[in-house]
Amino acid sequence: MLVAIYHPQAKRAAALGDAVEAAGMAAQLLPPHTNDLRPWIDSCFDLLLINPFLDWQEPFDFVRLAVSIVGRRPLIVVSDRDSLDERMVALDAGAADAVGWTDNLPEVVARVAGLLRRSRIAAGQLGEGELRIDLIDRRVERAGRLIRLPLREYDLLTNLARVPDHPVSRDALLRAVWRIDFDPGTNRVEVHMSRLRAKVDRGFDWPMLHTVKGMGYALRSRPE
Incomplete structure (x- = not known):
């Protein structure tokens, strides 16, 4: 996922990018x-983050x-001050979210990740990191490689992908996939998870699907 960033102060922009x-x-x-709006218009970003206050x-x-410029893509506005007035200006103008920050980068990144996740679900897409799931075409890709899944395995994967990096219990999967x-x-x-692992993890650099002892199964968005 590509996040386009504009901050009028180069050091702050670099800190956000890092x-x-x-x-x-x-x-x-x-x-x-x-100077030129063309780089903004031509960029294929998934989310735009700006500071318009300086x-x-x-x-x-x-x-x-x-x-x-963003169209249906999310826009998040950051302010270098913890100012309710500035946040309200951003939200009233149509931003999807607004946050004041000084050195609170973790909150900014968490809001970015949350907006990206919600926008992809609204667009009929799921997945984290290398994984992409098109809910409309029922198409699954990992690192650009097409993965063909039968119905049960596809349903297992989508249920895990809705809450990446969090375990889903066996009982919850029975309810969601088999009703x-x-x-x-x-x-x-266990049988269907084994088959799913063989298709989603085998031949790739690191496993995404994990058994969490006593809690169920989880889809990891990045290597541990």
């Missing part, structure tokens, strides 16, 4: 929009301009 990349996403630093332009107008509200005393979950 934090985004440390979280496993790609970052692209945009040049000032006053330029000559009126912040409300700047955010409205950014909204017109069973009791333990049938069989190993159907």
Whole structure:
């Protein structure tokens, strides 16, 4: 996932970019929009992050301009001050989220990741890191490689992908995939998870699917 970033202060822009990349996403630093909007319009980013409060332009107008560029993609506005007024300007102008930060990079990155996840679900997509799941075409890819899955394995994967890096219990998977509200005393979950691992993990550099002892199964978005 590519996050495009504009901050009028180069050091702050670089700090945001480094934090985004440390979280496993790609970052692209945009040049000032006053010189040429073409790099903003032509960039194939998945989310735009801007600070509109330190330029000559009126912040409300700047955010409205950014909204017109992103289309259906999410826009998050950051302010270098913890200012309710500035956050309200951004939200009133149409930003999907707004956050004040000084050195609180973890919160900014968490909000970016949350917006990306919600926007992909709204667009009919799931997946983290190398994994891409198209919920409309029922297409699964890992690192650009197509993975063909039968229905049960596809349903298992999508349920795990909805909550990446968090374990899902065996009982929850029985309810979600097989519509069973009791333990049938069989190993159907284990069998299908084994088959799913063979297709999603085998031949790749690191395993995404993990058994979490006493808790269930989890899809990891990055190597441990």
